[in-house]
Amino acid sequence: MTTVSVTYEEALTRYEPVFGLETHVELGTRTKMFCGCLTTFGGEPNSQVCPVCLGLPGSLPVMNRIAIEYTIKIGLALNCSIASWCRFARKNYFYPDMPKNFQISQYDEPLCLDGYLDVSVNGQTVRVGIERVHLEEDTGKSLHIGGATGRIQGAEYSLVDYNRAGIPLVEIVTKPVPGTGSLAPEVARAYVTELRDVLRSLGVSDVRMEEGSLRCDVNTSLSPLGSGAWGTRTETKNVNSLRSVERAVHSEIERQAAVLDEGGRVIQETRHFHEESGETTSGRSKEEAQDYRYFPEPDLVPVAPDAAWVDAIRTSLPELPSARRARLIAAWSLSDLEFESMRNGGALDVVEATVVAGASPRDAQKWWMGELARRANDSGVEVSALPITPADVARVSALVSAGTLNDRLAREVLDGVLAGEGTPDQVVEKRGLAVVSDDSALLAAIDEAITANPEVAEKVRSGKVAASGVIVGAVVRATRGQADAARVRELVLERLS
Amino acid sequence: MASELTRKTATELAAAVSGGEVSAAEVTQAHLDRIAEVDGRVKAFLHVSADNALAAARAVDDKRARGEELGPLAGVPVAVKDLFATVGMPTTCGSKILQGWVPPYESTVTARLRQADGVIIGKTNMDEFAMGSSTENSGYGPSRNPWDLAKVPGGSSGGSAAAVAAHLAALSLGTDTGGSIRQPAAVCGVVGTKPTYGGSSRYGVVAFASSLDTPGPFGRTVLDTALLHQVMSGHDPMDATSIDAPVPPVVEAARHGDVAGMRIGIVSEFAGDGYQPGVMSRFAEAVELLEALGAKVTEVSCPHFTYALPAYYLIAPSEASSNLARFDGMRYGLRSGSGSAEEVMAVTRAAGFGPEVKRRIMLGAYALSSGYYDAYYGKAQQVRTLIIRDFEAAFEQVDVLISPPTPTTAFDIGERADDPMAMYLADLCTIPSNLAGNAALSVPIGLAPENGLPVGLHVMAPPLADDRLYRVAAAVEAAYQSRWGHPLLDEAKGL
Amino acid sequence: MSITRDEVAHLARLSRLALSDEELDHLAPQLNQIISAVAQVQEVAAEGIPPTSHATGLANVFRDDEPVPCLTPEQALSGAPAVEMQRFKVPRILVEEG
Structure with a gap:
């Protein structure tokens, strides 16, 4: 343990942080990676399992075509090259939530290789290199019983539900990202945010961090400023919110700086992030180094996406967030800040749909980011989840422009629509809300x-x-x-x- | 009457049941009676379910009574190696670790067998997880050779070979990973085929070595064997390594045995030291017979076949070490020991697996370890390529290859039990076809003069040319039958 | 090529096999014998020869993303040594995943 403590600012006067991220994304396929069980979240325990995902003796995996397609989609969106031939491998280790005691994964033959994702922080663009994108299967989930806090340590026994076992999981691994200095935590967060938006726009995952469909491991290392050599990295597991990504990098920078300042060595290890404290603690180190004994999965045949298939997938790619950002900023004369606040507020889609339905960009923004954002906030939902359509908002906006409604009446009309009283015109009529102009x-x-x-x-x-x-x-x-x-x-x- | 039913071939039984000459229930009962009479000595079965079998037989009879046409295995009793998942019957793989496990699902092959109106009469003994050549590695004791109860029936599908040889079932199912159908067929004097890899589905077949395991048939005649081969084969979407191609016309070939003009190659590497004289003399006789029947027989060298055995003993254990990791006492089967999950897993596996399984698991873990992978597993995979190339070159010159199926006749129980290397030699000639994924079969060609035990002829054909095996085997069978005047099995004196 | 008793013990741990000292004593020389036999593959000239992991030559075998009926929880749990709350009950887990 270190005795000195180092502030973040001090740390950065002496060390250069380098971070990297491994992001696991559960794909939104209807069925699992290697069998026809549903992937729906929240089912009764062990109700979405079959001989294959339970790893029963004699069962065999068969690849889900859509999972492969989604992975290729992600690879293309992240500017990767797509392997023309690759195989799944078995990663062998014993663990009760893994039904076969090996995980079908990709080892030295990932489906997608060598790409990048540009992210912007404070108006500055940082290119984050993508090392690889590969596909694997998720594990089951354990409940730990008898411990103080439901944690694994101190538990008397565990209860395993294999509904999650076999859900397709894509792992997106960045290259190490150097040179971001004190912005490292923010860049890490911005990368995950941008990645989440890319994945959402591709429609390949519901990217819900709170349900575990997007999970991050954060690698952090420090090197003395100007030394040119990279330090030993730690891997912080289970960083499961955007804010936590930022905090995890931040706290590892402080912790490692304290270790190094004392003349100590950073140990290459797995660390666990604690949401409450924002700090990391050392994971239990294993008595022997893991040897996963990877070898090609003999129950599967190779994946060899031909050019025509990859081209068809490329053609089907939707507009990606970076392109959309550029287009909307230009078309709507937005500042970066206005764009960010709309995106962060989850209002981009509804605002754009409202503009398409005839409202001016300014008016569409005004209603969604003002009045409606307030209502969403009050009821604790995303603005896009409010029971009102972009077409409704466009109609209200049109009624205001025509002088039929003033702003105060317009707000009442929105109330009516949100209360389920019908379309804006129906609400105006039922409530008798038109401006008296006679x-x-x-x-x-x-x-x-x-x-x-x-x-x-x-x-x-x-x-x-x-x-x-x-x-x-x-x-x-x-x-x-x-x-x-x-x-x-x-x-x-x-x-x- | 009843004992006559157990002497009939599957082809005869299916015709008789379809034609209403005998009921499926009578056929099944006759075999159950025979099992009750002699299996205490043979120990071919781990599990016989008279109730299940009779119920299945009656369902076939009911189907006929309704005027429906019966399938090709109408009422034929089939013995199934105990590693095919069967609903309502235990599936133990000959292992204590799976004692009492009843799968909640059915293997594709046994489902097809049932659809063809076959009757599963029981589950047969085997070397634990198909690792062995004698059934001595079964966690439930060895099976015995119907020709001489002091001898092994071969393995790993020894129970299935013995069941057919002892007339306990008309047909049986086995799996062949390194010779586990062909070697027991040879030493029990029956016909056994390893189909082309991917020709028969592995879904529901508990894996030993996934890239080598091949389900296949046993029968007392070439035609019977072809009949089961036909029924069990064909594309299965549940097995990604299943080949989506028509089943080769094996039954047709078995009905029209003919080697006239066929080019047959003798593998020159499979002779010499270690081959029992009687095995080689019968083999030489078979070669003469084939030539007399109009085949053009030449010698063909497959230089890398010498390395097939070591390559196999790297690849198969590697895959096995991973395939058998799931037996850990957490979800099914034996749970032993106390303490943490890690401790319980290790104690369960130590208690549930026998010595050969442990050896192979550890050998596999070794071959796949970082630092050793390239020298062992990687190198073995390259040897595999070279063996495939040897076959390809050979099949440019000849239509089929032949060799002895195994260097010796059935050996004594206990003779090789704690000498793994001696045991491994039993698969010397059969392993190349597993590594290459092609088709091969063993057909009886008489008895070794020195001990009166059966000797087989091993025939190998290119992938998806399984029908060639049956053309050769049917011709050989017909020629020998007319020479002997009776089926070879009539000479079995063990029972 | 030879393997020490310690290495054999390591392989046993890696393979989750709680072997007794007697078993290790018995197994070590057998494994040694087998390993020196299989090491023959190293004699083969295989420079530039591609490895074969599978003889079929198949590629791109997929299933459609269509649901098929699962097992019932009762079927899924039917072989379990211990069950609680419709889950597989397993002893306490010491090592965290990873």
């Missing part, structure tokens, strides 16, 4: 207000125009807000001139 209806109310406020009327007549506010206010109140105040004022002044 002068004769207004004049009657104005005459009533003048009669009710004779002294005020007299003041206005005598030239104290400012006093008309009282009468205007009374008219607006009498029409329950549906009168356009500006028009009422005009008419009042006409009447009293």
